[in-house]
Amino acid sequence: MSNNYPRPFQLERYFAQYEFTAPHMLCASDCESLPMSELVSMMSESTRNLWDNLSLGYTDCKGHSALREAVANTCESDKVTAENVQIVAPSEGIYIALRSLLKAGDRVVCTWPGYQSLSEIALAQGAHVEHWEVEEGDSGFFFDVDKLEALLQEPCQCVIVNFPHNPTGALPSHAEWGRIIRLVSQCNAILFCDEVYRGLEYDVQDRLPSACVQYSKGIIVSGVSKSYGLPGLRIGWLVTQDLSLLSACGAYHDYCSMCCSAPSEILALAGLENRETILSRNRDTIRKTADALADMLSDADISPHFKFTRPKGGSVALIGLQKGKCATSYCKLLAEKHGVVLTSTSLFDWKDEFLRVGFGRVTGVGNVGVWKKAILDGCVPQ
Numbered sequence: 001m002s003n004n005y006p007r008p009f010q011l012e013r014y015f016a017q018y019e020f021t022a023p024h025m026l027c028a029s030d031c032e033s034l035p036m037s038e039l040v041s042m043m044s045e046s047t048r049n050l051w052d053n054l055s056l057g058y059t060d061c062k063g064h065s066a067l068r069e070a071v072a073n074t075c076e077s078d079k080v081t082a083e084n085v086q087i088v089a090p091s092e093g094i095y096i097a098l099r100s101l102l103k104a105g106d107r108v109v110c111t112w113p114g115y116q117s118l119s120e121i122a123l124a125q126g127a128h129v130e131h132w133e134v135e136e137g138d139s140g141f142f143f144d145v146d147k148l149e150a151l152l153q154e155p156c157q158c159v160i161v162n163f164p165h166n167p168t169g170a171l172p173s174h175a176e177w178g179r180i181i182r183l184v185s186q187c188n189a190i191l192f193c194d195e196v197y198r199g200l201e202y203d204v205q206d207r208l209p210s211a212c213v214q215y216s217k218g219i220i221v222s223g224v225s226k227s228y229g230l231p232g233l234r235i236g237w238l239v240t241q242d243l244s245l246l247s248a249c250g251a252y253h254d255y256c257s258m259c260c261s262a263p264s265e266i267l268a269l270a271g272l273e274n275r276e277t278i279l280s281r282n283r284d285t286i287r288k289t290a291d292a293l294a295d296m297l298s299d300a301d302i303s304p305h306f307k308f309t310r311p312k313g314g315s316v317a318l319i320g321l322q323k324g325k326c327a328t329s330y331c332k333l334l335a336e337k338h339g340v341v342l343t344s345t346s347l348f349d350w351k352d353e354f355l356r357v358g359f360g361r362v363t364g365v366g367n368v369g370v371w372k373k374a375i376l377d378g379c380v381p382q
Contacts, residue, residue: 005124009116010347023339026367029166029316031200031229031282031360036267039230042277043270051266061258062250063087063237064265070272071237074222077213079241084212086250087260090196090223090236095121096256097219097238098160100248101190102127106157111143111165113348118160118194127158134168140309141168141318145176145183152187159184162194163208164201167348167356168318169311171201177208181215190245191218196236197314199227199279200286200360206312212239219245226315228271228278229360235260235268282360286315289364293319293357296372305380315360318345320353325381327352333382338374340367 019025043051050066062068068082088096094117102108104126110119112131122129132148134141143165152159161180164171172180184191193211201207211218223236240246271278290310297308297319307320321327327344334340346352358364 006117006120009120010349011116011343014343014347018335018341022335022341024363024367024370025341025361026358026364026371027316027341027343027356028358028361029314030226030231030358031315032285032362033229033232034271034278039267039270042274044273047266047270047273050269054262054266056262059259059262059265061253063260064269067235067265067269067272068237070269071239074272074275075210075213075239077210079213080210080239084239084241084243084246086238086246086253087265088221088236088238088249088253089234089257089260090221090225090231091117092253092256093221093223093236093238094118094194096252097192097221097249098122099125100252101192101219101245102158107155108158108160109148109151109156110160111162113167113345113350114162115166115194116348118162118192122158122160132161134165134170136320140311141165141170143170143172143176145172145179148180149183152183152189156187156189158190158192160192160194161211162197164197164311164313166194166197166314167316167343167345167354169314169316171206171312171314172208173206174208177214181211181218185215185217189217191215193218193220195220195222196226198222199275200283200315201313202283202287202310203312210239212241216241217245219249224268224271226360227282228275229282230268230271233261233264233268233271235264282315285362285364286359289359289361289368290317292365292368293359296368296375299372302372302375305375316356316358318354318356321355321381323353325353327355327381330381331355334371334374334379338370338379340371340374 068085098121219240225231345354
């Protein structure tokens with residue numbers, strides 16, 4: 001590994017400071033968590049039988065067969081079966097995949113800004129990482145596929161993307177997604193796609209086919225933490241049609257968690273069995289918080305300070321500040337004086353002029369109200 005990477009995970013260190021002490025978390029990227037009693041009550045008869053007779057021994061290193069089958073079903077294609085699934089912890093999936101599949105000197109193109117480990121682990125492997133940077137237009141944030149094409153004029157071993165995108169909520173159209181797939185396949189690169197927010201599209205017709213279905217060398221990381229609101233289970237997965245890629249990841253997994261928690265696997269299975277119910281509920285929560293935020297930002301006394309366009313998908317979005325205003329100092333002021341926690345895009349090594357807001361928790365509408373009062377009391381970006 002590189003001597004300089006991986007660096008401390010800036011976003012996680014920031015969350016460690018506030019997540020369990022601040023009264024008004026308005027920057028979380030997960031959706032509202034279910035009580036375990038409710039999730040257990042939603043179990044099918046077969047899953048409840050697994051739960052009631054569960055042994056707390058070691059589990060299959062690839063993951064419970066029923067869980068892997070349920071994960072494969074979320075990909076909605078006969079190209080993917082349980083054989084193509086490796087169960088992991090969500091963030092572990094990024095780590096073991098990029099550690100397994102990349103080597104020093106590889107050229108990698110990565111959507112930017114983004115979740116730090118998506119680029120950081122590649123850098124730690126000694127790869128050369130180039131950014132496919134998000135852009136802001138009149139209708140919100142987007143990724144220009146022409147610029148990806150230009151980046152892929154030189155040999156490239158891996159393209160790393162995240163859709164719906166954290167932190168902007170950007171989401172390519174179906175036509176753009178098809179073109180992205182073609183461009184990556186033309187250079188025979190691996191396509192590593194973070195799909196943890198898949199299922200949270202504002203319009204379900206915008207949901208993209210999974211990268212692991214669209215491309216034989218596509219490998220996805222996903223899990224139940226974000227879209228399903230079950231981060232405490234620590235269950236995620238890697239999925240790819242390429243069994244040699246999956247085998248390499250599985251071999252590295254032996255040096256990490258090796259296998260997953262037995263109770264967590266069955267609870268995650270229950271979540272996937274009730275996928276549409278949970279996703280629909282979470283999309284409703286996201287819409288309500290987004291509506292409250294849009295209403296707040298339309299206030300004549302507030303709108304001059306901020307710029308906001310609704311995202312296309314996911315549970316997070318960015319709010320822009322006036323030119324020259326500092327997002328980091330505003331987040332610090334807001335947290336310390338009013339207990340409202342937002343994050344600056346400086347934590348993503350990007351421009352310090354945007355605030356990331358989370359929409360997925362049921363406290364969101366109330367927290368927007370607290371923030372509004374703080375602004376009207378004079379707490380504005382400086």
